[in-house]
Amino acid sequence: MSFITLIKNAQVYAPRALGLCDVLVAGNRIAKIDQSLELSASIGATVDADGAWLIPGLVDSLVHINGGGGEGGFASRTPELQIRDALGSGVTTVVGALGTDAVTRTLHDLYGKARALDAQGLTCFMQTGSYQVPVNTLTGSVRSDIMLVDPVIGVGELAISDHRSSHPTRDELVRIAADARVAGLLSGKGGVVSVHVGGGSGLLHPLFDVVEHSDIPITQFYPTHINRNGDLLANGVAFARAGGFIDFTTSTTPEILASGEFRASQALRLALEQGAPVDKLTFSSDAQGSLTNFCDQGGLKNIEVGDIGSLFDEFRLAVQEEGIEFSRALQVVTSNPARALALPGKGVIREGADADLVLVDPDRFAITHVMSRGAWKVFDRQSSVTDVFA
Incomplete structure (x- = not known):
């Protein structure tokens, strides 16, 4: 999956509440947090959070x-x-x-x-x-x-x-x-x-x-x-x-x-x-x-x-x-x-921090997406993680 991802229309908790924001991920880092961000499909993938909570991993x-x-x-x-x-x-x-x-x-x-x-x-x-x-x-x-x-x-x-x-x-x-x-x-x-x-x-x-x-x-x-x-x-x-x-x-x-x-x-x-x-x-x-x-x-x-x-x-x-x-x-x-434990870049959503992100369905208070180091590991409740010997 793309190394550049735009998450749009998320209620961001960094963990402090930031309101409805877009979060741009480039590689394994959070590159930009703002409103009305756009990303060309030729550059990366856009995920519409549709108001879901976006929290740190x-x-x-x-x-x-x-x-x-x-x-x-x-x-x-x-x-x-x-x-x-x-x-x-x-x-x-x-x-x-x-x-x-x-x-x-x-x-x-x-x-x-x-x-x-x-x-x-x-x-x-x-x-x-x-x-x-x-x-x-x-x-x-x-x-x-x-x-x-x-x-x-x-x-x-x-x-x-x-x-x-x-x-x-x-x-x-x-x-x-x-x-x-x-x-x-x-x-x-x-x-x-x-x-x-x-x-x-x-x-x-x-x-x-x-x-x-x-x-x-x-x-x-x-x-x-x-x-x-x-x-x-x-x-x-x-x-x-x-x-x-x-x-x-x-x-x-x-x-x-x-x-x-x-x-x-x-x-x-x-x-x-x-x-x-x-x-x-x-x-x-x-x-x-x-x-x-x-x-x-x-x-x-x-x-x-x-x-x-x-x-x-x-x-x-x-x-x-x-x-x-x-x-x-x-x-x-x-x-x-x-x-x-002095782990900089972990546990927060801010520009320059590690792209460890979780989307949570606010109606069910349930995890739907998990991104670790900039890569989706759970997407729409489906895990992409496989065991080496499975």
């Missing part, structure tokens, strides 16, 4: 792209992410990470999967490390991984306040964050430490402790699963009010919700009501991760698989059921995670 900051899990034994290992599932859900940028299992799920495998997804048209980054300390790396150090391995943008998913973590000390957290920060400064990357926060009594206190007793800024940490329970949500609001980003997980199960977890959409409303700044709040899907439900004694009760489609679903629920204004809810799945 969603940015998913935590996906176990090469599968995860295993807390229920080897038979419970979860499957890899399929690119059709991501693009069909409006997700055009993902960040891959390891979780509990860094033995049979390796960084080398994660790297290979990230490169494969990127080659198929999905922008894919990755984190070095996993739940464990000392941090597993590709090259021997956090600094060299971030500086020398192109897709690596930070460290994660490092676990705290969880019975599955390595229970890192303050000094260990300081050293990891400092190495990631310096590497980010030297390479022009975010160098952020993405942190899995479990249901333990420690909450976010290990991160507050680092910030209080070191020169590490609070923005160096990006904690997720903050909608796990009421105490963690309140602690997360304090973290956000102090200047840090916090992330709510959109994948869940009825059993996990019954144990005290909030839906991400509900947690967003509660956090805003408690005074959290909206520009410090994000959603991620935790897709392909194992959704584990542990009993009070730590035994596994049941396990399911995270769904990348939950990211758009919870954005929709935030608007339709929680009453959050459209642009505010949209930034939680687009521009906010892009800023948290």
